[in-house]
Amino acid sequence: MVIYEKKYDVIDLETGRLDPLIFTDEEVYREELDKIFGRAWVMIGHDTLVPNRNDFFHTYIGEDPVILTRDANGKLHAFLNVCRHRGARVVRADIGNAPNFMCAYHGWTYSNQGDLEFVPGEDEAYYRDIDKEELRLVEAKVETYAGIVFATWDKGAPTLEAFLGDARWYLDMTFNRLDGGTEAFGPIKWIEPVNWKTAVDNCSDNYHVPTTHLSAILVGTQMQGLPRLTHQKQFESENKHIFINGHSITVRPLEKPDQARQIHGVTEENRHLFEDFYRSTFAEAEKRLGSFRAGGLQLGNHSIFPNGVLGFRLAHPRGPLETEFWHFALVEKDLPEDLKSSLKRASGNYNGVTGLFEQDDMDNWRGVTRGSRGSLARAYGQRLSMGVGHEGRNPDLPGIVSERYVSENNQRHFYRRWEEFMNADSWTDIPLEPITANFEGAATIKGTE
Numbered sequence: 001m002v003i004y005e006k007k008y009d010v011i012d013l014e015t016g017r018l019d020p021l022i023f024t025d026e027e028v029y030r031e032e033l034d035k036i037f038g039r040a041w042v043m044i045g046h047d048t049l050v051p052n053r054n055d056f057f058h059t060y061i062g063e064d065p066v067i068l069t070r071d072a073n074g075k076l077h078a079f080l081n082v083c084r085h086r087g088a089r090v091v092r093a094d095i096g097n098a099p100n101f102m103c104a105y106h107g108w109t110y111s112n113q114g115d116l117e118f119v120p121g122e123d124e125a126y127y128r129d130i131d132k133e134e135l136r137l138v139e140a141k142v143e144t145y146a147g148i149v150f151a152t153w154d155k156g157a158p159t160l161e162a163f164l165g166d167a168r169w170y171l172d173m174t175f176n177r178l179d180g181g182t183e184a185f186g187p188i189k190w191i192e193p194v195n196w197k198t199a200v201d202n203c204s205d206n207y208h209v210p211t212t213h214l215s216a217i218l219v220g221t222q223m224q225g226l227p228r229l230t231h232q233k234q235f236e237s238e239n240k241h242i243f244i245n246g247h248s249i250t251v252r253p254l255e256k257p258d259q260a261r262q263i264h265g266v267t268e269e270n271r272h273l274f275e276d277f278y279r280s281t282f283a284e285a286e287k288r289l290g291s292f293r294a295g296g297l298q299l300g301n302h303s304i305f306p307n308g309v310l311g312f313r314l315a316h317p318r319g320p321l322e323t324e325f326w327h328f329a330l331v332e333k334d335l336p337e338d339l340k341s342s343l344k345r346a347s348g349n350y351n352g353v354t355g356l357f358e359q360d361d362m363d364n365w366r367g368v369t370r371g372s373r374g375s376l377a378r379a380y381g382q383r384l385s386m387g388v389g390h391e392g393r394n395p396d397l398p399g400i401v402s403e404r405y406v407s408e409n410n411q412r413h414f415y416r417r418w419e420e421f422m423n424a425d426s427w428t429d430i431p432l433e434p435i436t437a438n439f440e441g442a443a444t445i446k447g448t449e
């Protein structure tokens, strides 16, 4: 038997040792763009950002600029925003409505179905010797999950349903709860001097919360009328920490189905209004998700591989030492307007660029990124050993479930997933956990059909 050495061997699942080179190295970064962002299903937008025919929204897959557009027939497309002539951008606006896109360099014009429709001088300058069919805009595959748009460049990629796998069983509790679906507001955009992965793995770091966010917690818990969060409470928490196919999930058990979910924007004053909303929508949610998912659990912090952080929010890579964050607020369409605005405001106030929590977090991610640059940092490595051996299967919850809420199991497996992508020649070498969860209820990957 020939044993091939793995090119990337950066995480030891037994000791939790992680090689910090992955946070700083230019060559590793270039390869991530190909092997991770060039292959994975990447979140790029939301249905409600392009509600009408001919709407477009400018977005990214990794560093590649992408036009997300709804054509005249209502079909979604994702095109590389690079002119096939000399590579200039064909769309320069962030958002708009247009049936076709004219490159401002020499005037090549494409339809919003990707066809190259017009080339100035086609007869004269090109002597009719140009294959317009071959020079269409480069197009990614597009699929949606409950209104969230994902795209992949890789024609060999599995379906989005297989890519999300059983993670969707949990994600449904937030993104697929009601017939009306969700709507996206934003984004707030900003750049931080951090490696993109530091923000992704942090979504499962329940260890840092009482330390890093102490002052934010003191303010927040006072507003919410809740007792203060301590380390001890985190260690004893009944919440769960779960990993599936690269996606990291946390969930909280609910004591009663109409309990206001623990989200930014719920205050002591408005909690009863949220409870009224959950009470009045419970039957609908139960029909969609079954009673356990509708009223027994709440999705907590989570990340969607590769760069979805805390829901529909994106960490776009911009070099090994820089990340562009796009913060969207995603709310249920049927939520009463005053509760919607409360969630929207709080979402930015906690996790926007000047967000109470975001400021604490970015300081840590900057520290981890900068600290990884020295040679001694590389020699010693990082230690993600918390809870090794204390994870397994749970009859009620799909995925790899940690014994405690505070664990580094999701982070270790996130880097193992990173290795799987980086060491694979194609999608056929990338393992996928089969879908085993019981998706009780009427909700589907499409949301409502």
Ligand code: FES
Pocket: 083, 084, 085, 086, 087, 088, 103, 104, 105, 106, 107, 108
């Ligand atoms: S680069 Fe677009 S028309 Fe020349």
Ligand SMILES: [Fe+2]
Pocket: 202, 208, 209, 212, 213, 357, 361
């Ligand atoms: Fe945090």
